[in-house]
Amino acid sequence: MNTETEHPGNAVHSPAMLRAVLIAAIIGDFLSPFLMASLAISTPEIGKDLGLEIVNLGWILSSFLLASSALMLTAGRLGDCIGYKRIFAAGLVFSLAGCIIASFASTFPVLIIALVIIGVCSGFMWATTIPLRLSAFPPGMRGKLMGHNSAAVYSGVAAGPVIGGVLIHYFGWHSIFLAVIPIVLFNLLLTWVYVWKLPDNVHHSLAGFDIGGSVLFAIAMITLIYGFSVIPGITGFVCIGSSLVLFSVFILYEKRMASPIFDVNLLFGNRKFMLAGTAAMLGYSITAGMMYVMPLFIQSIMGYSPLVTGMVYVGAALCQVIFSMIAGSLSDRVTSGHISAAGLTLAAIALVLLLGIDPTTSLVIIAVLMMVLYTGLAFFGTPNTYAIMGSVPMEKQGMAAGTIATLRRFGNQLSIAIPMMIFSIILGNVVLADVNPQEFMLSFRIIVGIFIVLTVTGIVCSILQEKARGRET
Numbered sequence: 001m002n003t004e005t006e007h008p009g010n011a012v013h014s015p016a017m018l019r020a021v022l023i024a025a026i027i028g029d030f031l032s033p034f035l036m037a038s039l040a041i042s043t044p045e046i047g048k049d050l051g052l053e054i055v056n057l058g059w060i061l062s063s064f065l066l067a068s069s070a071l072m073l074t075a076g077r078l079g080d081c082i083g084y085k086r087i088f089a090a091g092l093v094f095s096l097a098g099c100i101i102a103s104f105a106s107t108f109p110v111l112i113i114a115l116v117i118i119g120v121c122s123g124f125m126w127a128t129t130i131p132l133r134l135s136a137f138p139p140g141m142r143g144k145l146m147g148h149n150s151a152a153v154y155s156g157v158a159a160g161p162v163i164g165g166v167l168i169h170y171f172g173w174h175s176i177f178l179a180v181i182p183i184v185l186f187n188l189l190l191t192w193v194y195v196w197k198l199p200d201n202v203h204h205s206l207a208g209f210d211i212g213g214s215v216l217f218a219i220a221m222i223t224l225i226y227g228f229s230v231i232p233g234i235t236g237f238v239c240i241g242s243s244l245v246l247f248s249v250f251i252l253y254e255k256r257m258a259s260p261i262f263d264v265n266l267l268f269g270n271r272k273f274m275l276a277g278t279a280a281m282l283g284y285s286i287t288a289g290m291m292y293v294m295p296l297f298i299q300s301i302m303g304y305s306p307l308v309t310g311m312v313y314v315g316a317a318l319c320q321v322i323f324s325m326i327a328g329s330l331s332d333r334v335t336s337g338h339i340s341a342a343g344l345t346l347a348a349i350a351l352v353l354l355l356g357i358d359p360t361t362s363l364v365i366i367a368v369l370m371m372v373l374y375t376g377l378a379f380f381g382t383p384n385t386y387a388i389m390g391s392v393p394m395e396k397q398g399m400a401a402g403t404i405a406t407l408r409r410f411g412n413q414l415s416i417a418i419p420m421m422i423f424s425i426i427l428g429n430v431v432l433a434d435v436n437p438q439e440f441m442l443s444f445r446i447i448v449g450i451f452i453v454l455t456v457t458g459i460v461c462s463i464l465q466e467k468a469r470g471r472e473t
Helices: 015-050 054-082 084-103 108-126 129-136 139-171 175-193 211-230 234-256 264-268 271-283 287-301 306-312 314-331 336-354 363-389 394-426 437-465
Strands: none
Touching: 015 054, 015 084, 015 108, 015 129, 015 139, 015 175, 015 287, 015 306, 054 084, 054 108, 054 211, 054 287, 054 394, 084 108, 084 129, 084 175, 108 394, 139 175, 139 287, 139 306, 139 314, 139 363, 211 234, 211 394, 234 264, 271 336, 271 363, 271 394, 271 437, 287 306, 287 363, 287 394, 287 437, 306 314, 306 363, 314 363, 336 363, 336 437, 363 437, 394 437
16 A cells, blocks of 8 residues: 655655644644733733733733734745745744743743744744645645644634643743743754655745835834724824825835735735635634633633633633534535635624623633634634635745735734723723723623624625635635
């Protein structure tokens, strides 16, 4: 029996090589959302330890997300130019450095610097894990591979509060970063021994690399998110307006480039890609925000510990892992847009029900609603990624993967900026101990209401993408 498999480039890889590539990619997908979710559960504890105000707490997640989203397009394009394995390995090396710094951070600025380093590196990994898979495995396994991707991402999102809650309860918030260090070291070893042997599959040259586009996009992204964080001040509106101008300039600039960091035709010349990408941004616009708001509600308003808060997410973690894999298999046989729309519909139902919770609501009810929410997100993520990657040619897989990762991160970033803005308007910049419960609940319901509107819009985009024409693969 032949135990080797051909990938699209006609190279042959042993089962050991394929397993190693898959494990390395899964760990890469897992680490970033795991850290993000763990940070979310630890935010109240970090705030108490460092004496931070409630609005400033948002920067713990926001700095991490902003750093990664600002450079994801650059990472994806670099992967197309010099090889995905090199960008992936670089992300691992510098993530290790960032985690070491964060493990000993005792001031807010040092922690933010460490999170920016980790965020940039997580962006490098997220932009390359999908192309690494696609370069090693046959095309017919795309749905299953996307299932692994979504399962790993959602496992990190859901496992972060569980594992993070235990670590924080017994060892303090620094232990989150200490626990990640051996995992990164293991993945570096796996990458060195196996992943490095993959063919480069380089489709472009570094000559004429779009440095200007990279810088312009990063500045526009940073300006936008900073603007959201300082609304309702006039500076916030000025920054948001300026960012929209910068994004417009970025699009016009990219149209003129021979080797752009972002192929504008992917967005405006491929309706299927545009709609599926918009759905991705909207679908992921609720995840980070709910991870930011729910721990604050459970710990600061209901009075439970990080450990108990983490236990609320156990069922959600299991649902995401199981149903992400099921959604991946379905994507190879059923139209992806309809599965994505069904998943977001389930998530919207959970959000509507979460509008009705208050400090007297049973934790069991909250846990069940979180299971429903994360099950819906599991059925959304894999088919959505499948649709995006299937709408572009192989030579643009790195750029497409970078775009997916950027849209996800932008959605995550937006979902942090929205609560920061609402808290700033209603609560003001107060420490957690001084938060008024009634004002917090008003803020909570407004935030969830906004997330519902975004989710419904994502449902519409998922349905419309099935009617759009894209590249058939």
